[in-house]
Amino acid sequence: MGNVSPTPHQLLTESVIFWSIGIVLYICRMASRMIANGSIKRLYFEDYVMTVTFLIYTSLLILIQISSHFATNLMDPADYGQVLSDPKEVQDRIFGSKIVIGLEQCMLLSTWGVKTCMLTMFWRLTKNLPLHLYVKIIAVYVAVGFAVIMVTYYAVYCRPFSQYWAMPVDDMQCATYQHYSITQAVFNISSDAAMLAVPIPLLMKAQMKRTKKALLVCIMSLGVFTIIAAILNKVYNFASPLTTTYQIWYIREASTAIYVANLVCLWPLMRKVFGFAVTERGSDPNRAQIERPSKGGASSTAGATTGASQSRPSTFLERTRLLRAFRERKTIDGVGSSEGSCELANQPGYVDDAGMGAIELELSKVTGERCDLEVGGSHGRPW
Structure with a gap:
């Protein structure tokens, strides 16, 4: 993509494709939970977290579409003279910059919502295992990371806060978000990597058919792509600071995280729909x-x-x-x-x-x- 921002059509196409897959997996997750638990009233806490997270994820994709039709205060300082001479363009850029604020918050909340969903599930699965201490440490780290990111975004990296949509902007950090991106990347990528290690000992000790184990390994490997998408998102943000290429990777990163969090819960539905054997050897x-x-x-x-x-x-x-x-x-x-x-x-x-x-x-x-x-x-x- 280089130094060229993605077109509105590109962003719309990716959003529709990724969201369509996501909504199917979300619905299947809820159906699977009802099959496993016997009632919609007996959902787990992480299912409610996923519901809220999916709504935020949907809002993220919508805001990306709106943002694609408006420029922001992210621009070459050499163009200020031309842009400031047009009051209409100034107003459009101010509006576009405010949309980006909402977009960034939706991305942060959807990302941490998926982390909360997965950690809640891990917390329950490892409750009486030695691994539970590791899950507790990750949970604390994720919570601290979220707090640090929010505090630095609102009170440190861009002061006064109105500079996020100012025209012209006094501090380019209020337009490029680079310092914010570094902080977010550190906590996001490191916590994802730590969480990815939780299922490994569970799978190693699991007594199941190789096909089932391979299926779970494939699902968990999508978490690796989530980390790769987060890294590429920041790479493009730093390599092309005056473009919106990062929004493509926002879509991919957030969508893949949603997929992983839902796919791990689909076994009861798959067994019901495809007629997998209800029992294994020795379970009768x-x-x-x-x-x-x-x-x-x-x-x-x-x-x-x-x-x-x-x-x-x-x-x-x-x-x-x-x-x-x-x-x-x-x-x-x-x-x-x-x-x-x-x-x-x-x-x-x-x-x-x-x-x-x-x-x-x-x-x-x-x-x-x-x-x-x-x-x-x-x-x-x-x-």
Whole structure:
């Protein structure tokens, strides 16, 4: 793109394409959550964060389109004489500069909104794991970074604040945003890189098919592109300070971040739509009861009789045996569970399907209907 700003048509085309993909993924995310949790009233906190973030992201794309039709106070000082002689152009540039202020805030809020969404999910998934301390440190770093960026934007880099839309501008930092861009890039890129490291130990310990693991790795690799887009955004900002090329990379960076935050939650919907197997080997209660050896060395047949006559164990002893069998197998069948549905959900290593897609930790416990075995219920209802 060089030293030439993107045309309004270029910005519109990219915005429409990226937003269309984003809205589809957002809708699929919400549908997946409802499938996993059983009701729209049982969404997680990060789902509400994503809803607000998506609205801000949409506002960002709209403001970019408006900004593309107006010049700003970002211009070569040599052109001041010609521009200031035209009151209409001066007013247009003042308006365009004010739009950029809103645009920058929407970009910041959408970026940090995605971080909040992902950190909230990581917080829940690692709650009883040693990794939880690392998530806490990242959360503090992200919060501090946001505070520093906001304070420096409003009170440090451009004073008085009205210089952001002044014509002519006294300090070029109020037009180029370069010092602000450096601060934003440092906290944004470093926190993204730190967050990208959270799923790695989870995936390494995950007990799942290679295809599922490869799928999750591909999704997480999009986070790398988000970092690359953030870097290229700043590269163009510094290489071509008098152009609006950075807006193209704003669209790409914000959109990719939205994609990653939504894609990691789509496994329940994919399983429902494409008919993926609901259970993995060893997740069938009746089969687990049949295959589990008894103390005497012979296979237990009580589960076979139970499976033929009814879909759930009828005695406390049978339920206890099933629970032990599942614990020994240490697998997750991918059925979403409700938060707080049983004590097992709070045990170390527990990961629910509504969280991070198909991750099945090696040290995971029983979820969903299996929790009901312990309390003597089925699907959360009394026997």
